[in-house]
Amino acid sequence: xxxxxxxxSWVICKSGTSVKIECRSLDFQxxxxxxxxxxxxxxxxxxxxxxxxxxATYEQGVEKDKFLINHASLTLSTLTVTSAHPEDSxxxxxxxxxxxxxxxxxxxxxxxxx
Amino acid sequence: xxxxxxxxDQVNVAEGNPLTVKCTYSVSxxxxxxxxxxxxxxxxxxxxxxxxxxxxxxxxxxxxAEFNKSQTSFHLKKPSALVSDSALYFCAVRxxxxxxNNRLAFGKGNQVVVIP
Numbered sequence: 001x002x003x004x005x006x007x008x009s010w011v012i013c014k015s016g017t018s019v020k021i022e023c024r025s026l027d028f029q030x031x032x033x034x035x036x037x038x039x040x041x042x043x044x045x046x047x048x049x050x051x052x053x054x055x056a057t058y059e060q061g062v063e064k065d066k067f068l069i070n071h072a073s074l075t076l077s078t079l080t081v082t083s084a085h086p087e088d089s090x091x092x093x094x095x096x097x098x099x100x101x102x103x104x105x106x107x108x109x110x111x112x113x114x
Numbered sequence: 115x116x117x118x119x120x121x122x123d124q125v126n127v128a129e130g131n132p133l134t135v136k137c138t139y140s141v142s143x144x145x146x147x148x149x150x151x152x153x154x155x156x157x158x159x160x161x162x163x164x165x166x167x168x169x170x171x172x173x174x175x176x177x178x179a180e181f182n183k184s185q186t187s188f189h190l191k192k193p194s195a196l197v198s199d200s201a202l203y204f205c206a207v208r209x210x211x212x213x214x215n216n217r218l219a220f221g222k223g224n225q226v227v228v229i230p
Contacts, residue, residue: 004157034217043204043222044158093157101146101165101208101216105157 003027004096006106013084013113021079021109023094029074030096034103035067038091050077084113116141116209118188120221128229133195135224137188137205146208147188148218149179151201158204164188175199195228202226 003026013019023033032051036044048069050056056069066088068080077096081088089112095103118139127133139145146165150158162173169181179190190203202223209219 002160006157032216041202041223041225043220046217049217091155095158097216102148102160102163103218104160105150107157108155110155 002098002104004030004094004104004106006094006109008109009107010110011112013111015085015113016083018080018082019084019111021081021092021094021111023077023079023096023106025075025096025098025104028096028098030077030098031074032097033071033077034095034097035069035077035079036093036095038093038108040091044093047079081111084111086113089113116145116207116219118147118205118207118219118221120203120205120224122224123222124225124227126227126229127195129197130194133190133192133199133226133228135190135203135205135226137190137221138186139188139205139207140186141207145181145188147179147181148206148208149173149177149188149190150204150206151175152204152223153201161190195226197228197230200226200228 005024007022035047038044047062048056048058050071052071052074071077093108095105097103148163149161152158162171164171164181172178204223205221206218
């Protein structure tokens with residue numbers, strides 16, 4: 001149980017284009033979903049927290065207009081990186097929480113912007 | 115804000131030897147503590163948690179952790195390490211936000227290398 005999927009697992013895009021990453025909870029309903037960014041050999045940096053049907057709450061320093069988060073249902077959240085630049089290249093990981101305190105993580109999406 | 119510290123960057127251990135990954139915490143109130151493991155280019159896998167109850171918590175893949183309130187520690191342990199345990203290990207604590215969401219505050223991570 002408690003499986004979270006992400007799609008795509010890796011993506012390469014050109015600078016200036018937008019990329020959408022999907023996060024799905026496969027066998028449970030996620031009351032809250034989280035989006036993280038991770039640089040090589042570093043810890044996870046929380047970007048935003050989203051609850052189904054409401055606007056995401058962004059961490060300080062994260063641009064809301066650049067990283068668009070939509071949490072349309074209890075099993076799906078999407079992160080859209082708009083007008084991507086090479087500095088947006090990173091490993092993006094989502095997680096989902098049901099009722100307990102632990103989060104269940106997706107496998108991550110490797111974004112490379114050329 | 116709640117926080118955890120993982121003082122070591124890398125832990126090297128011989129296969130078959132006991133493995134310990136250290137974590138200390140700083141919280142106001144009761145700590146809710148977690149351990150996760152990350153394999154290369156993968157997301158994090160939940161290992162175990164301490165919310166309340168017994169100080170010794172047993173988790174997945176033969177791992178356990180001991181909650182020590184007096185030392186504010188939550189070290190991860192495994193009696194006999196396997197080469198397949200080589201990975202990045204994260205300690206985390208629940209960080210209650212003003213808007214009511216329970217987010218996790220992660221430590222920097224420890225690279226564990228199990229030597230055959």
